[in-house]
Amino acid sequence: MSQPSPTSPQTATLMIQGTTSDAGKSTLAAGFCRVLKRLGFSVAPFKPQNMALNSAVTADGGEIGRAQAFQAMACGLEPMTDMNPILLKPCSDQGAQVIIHGKATATMQATEYHDYKKVARKAVFESYERLKSNFNYIVVEGAGSPAEINLRSNDIANMGFAEEADCPVIIVADIDRGGVFAHLVGTLDLLSETEQARVCGFVINRFRGDISLLESGLDWLEERTGKPVLGVLPYLHGLYIDAEDGVNDVEKSGNAEHEEKLKVVVPVLPRISNHTDFDPLRLHPQIDFLYIKKGEAIPPADLIILPGSKNVRSDLKFLEEQGWPEAIKKHLRYGGKLIGICGGYQMLGHYIHDPLGIEGTAGSSSGLGLLSLSSTLEPDKQLKQVTGTLTLPNQAEANVKGYEIHAGITEGEALKKPMLLLNDTKDGAVSNDNQIAGTYLHGLFDHTEAMEQLLHWAGLNETVSIDYSVLREASINRLADSIETHLDIDKILSFN
Numbered sequence: 001m002s003q004p005s006p007t008s009p010q011t012a013t014l015m016i017q018g019t020t021s022d023a024g025k026s027t028l029a030a031g032f033c034r035v036l037k038r039l040g041f042s043v044a045p046f047k048p049q050n051m052a053l054n055s056a057v058t059a060d061g062g063e064i065g066r067a068q069a070f071q072a073m074a075c076g077l078e079p080m081t082d083m084n085p086i087l088l089k090p091c092s093d094q095g096a097q098v099i100i101h102g103k104a105t106a107t108m109q110a111t112e113y114h115d116y117k118k119v120a121r122k123a124v125f126e127s128y129e130r131l132k133s134n135f136n137y138i139v140v141e142g143a144g145s146p147a148e149i150n151l152r153s154n155d156i157a158n159m160g161f162a163e164e165a166d167c168p169v170i171i172v173a174d175i176d177r178g179g180v181f182a183h184l185v186g187t188l189d190l191l192s193e194t195e196q197a198r199v200c201g202f203v204i205n206r207f208r209g210d211i212s213l214l215e216s217g218l219d220w221l222e223e224r225t226g227k228p229v230l231g232v233l234p235y236l237h238g239l240y241i242d243a244e245d246g247v248n249d250v251e252k253s254g255n256a257e258h259e260e261k262l263k264v265v266v267p268v269l270p271r272i273s274n275h276t277d278f279d280p281l282r283l284h285p286q287i288d289f290l291y292i293k294k295g296e297a298i299p300p301a302d303l304i305i306l307p308g309s310k311n312v313r314s315d316l317k318f319l320e321e322q323g324w325p326e327a328i329k330k331h332l333r334y335g336g337k338l339i340g341i342c343g344g345y346q347m348l349g350h351y352i353h354d355p356l357g358i359e360g361t362a363g364s365s366s367g368l369g370l371l372s373l374s375s376t377l378e379p380d381k382q383l384k385q386v387t388g389t390l391t392l393p394n395q396a397e398a399n400v401k402g403y404e405i406h407a408g409i410t411e412g413e414a415l416k417k418p419m420l421l422l423n424d425t426k427d428g429a430v431s432n433d434n435q436i437a438g439t440y441l442h443g444l445f446d447h448t449e450a451m452e453q454l455l456h457w458a459g460l461n462e463t464v465s466i467d468y469s470v471l472r473e474a475s476i477n478r479l480a481d482s483i484e485t486h487l488d489i490d491k492i493l494s495f496n
Contacts, residue, residue, distance in 0.1 A: 062102020
């Protein structure tokens with residue numbers, strides 16, 4: 001079979017599925033997108049269905065999974081809603097907001113959505129066909145595992161998509177978790193005969209050590225399954241990849257030895273969303289960053305940040321159950337700074353109203369009462385990319401750029417002292433004593449200039465400058481270099 005070429009009029013498609021969640025699908029897809037771009041292909045990422053609370057806003061005001069926005073960067077593209085036509089954002093243990101082609105359509109229970117998949121399938125293939133008409137290579141990422149027996153009916157996320165799209169599949173497994181051979185063999189065995197035939201090979205991810213010690217296992221795997229091992233990717237320390245959902249590990253870059261440190265604490269809420277906001281802080285060599293989880297006490301800190309939430313009233317109740325509001329008030333009495341982002345911003349006010357039950361049971365909740373404002377959730381979600389200026393008191397103005405994803409409308413006296421000016425409108429609020437600030441802007445710390453001013457405001461006198469966008473681009477290239485070195489690219493290209 002001839003390999004696809006960048007000049008071929010026919011679109012090639014490759015799907016990457018994993019033995020488990022977090023096996024490396026998103027990472028491999030992003031790196032392979034960059035490899036294809038280097039080879040001259042016009043390439044686009046695609047994930048039929050994503051379930052994640054980390055999302056990004058497209059230029060046309062749609063919402064997609066954060067991982068697909070990152071993969072778009074690897075392709076040299078602006079994110080588009082067609083790259084992730086179905087996004088599910090859990091708002092309870094059994095229900096999720098269903099986002100189709102970038103727009104929220106309904107909140108459904110799991111059983112209800114299972115029946116709705118026939119409608120979702122149409123949206124998936126509309127997007128896929130549009131991408132095929134504009135790009136000559138599509139890199140598709142699966143979701144979770146294709147061997148989830150209870151989810152096989154009406155599947156649009158894994159083999160159900162691959163079968164209808166008639167595309168080859170690579171299965172990736174994370175050896176760092178242990179049990180990699182059982183994961184791969186077990187996954188393959190649970191597929192139907194036609195699905196097994198569609199699997200063209202395996203990739204083993206995050207290997208540490210001497211590869212010669214693995215070779216006997218690789219030979220056994222190929223003999224046992226009849227499928228080739230396409231390569232073994234090494235564990236890459238210090239690699240930054242936007243997390244698709246769960247709070248991920250981030251290793252510091254550069255020299256972490258600095259005399260002056262800023263202690264930053266973020267409480268982890270059950271429905272925390274867009275926690276990638278904090279990755280630049282976690283990477284910064286002058287910041288001692290700590291996530292505080294259920295049952296843990298908030299320690300002394302310079303800055304506490306309340307994160308975004310997909311269910312603000314429920315997460316506020318959780319916050320209170322942990323006793324964290326008293327710790328936050330003590331923190332303020334001792335002169336500490338506090339920032340609320342999106343849902344965390346809404347928590348800072350007197351009330352959060354949800355009269356239509358958009359995020360759960362209809363009703364109102366008392367907020368922390370730290371800013372003179374209240375928020376009301378409305379059906380129409382605010383989705384937009386924004387640019388503007390950070391306007392903290394006693395700090396130099398700084399350019400900011402980010403995005404907004406929220407259903408709330410916030411009003412009150414506190415808004416007379418905004419935190420930012422975005423697209424010529426005021427956003428957020430700063431307390432009269434300059435200790436508390438809140439904003440709807442995600443990406444607040446992504447840009448060097450704004451990061452430095454925020455750290456000055458929080459108490460850091462001299463800051464080391466790091467360019468977050470440069471770090472991210474370097475990670476994409478490093479990942480692509482590793483894939484080119486350790487995977488059989490020619491064989492992978494021959495699958496189409």
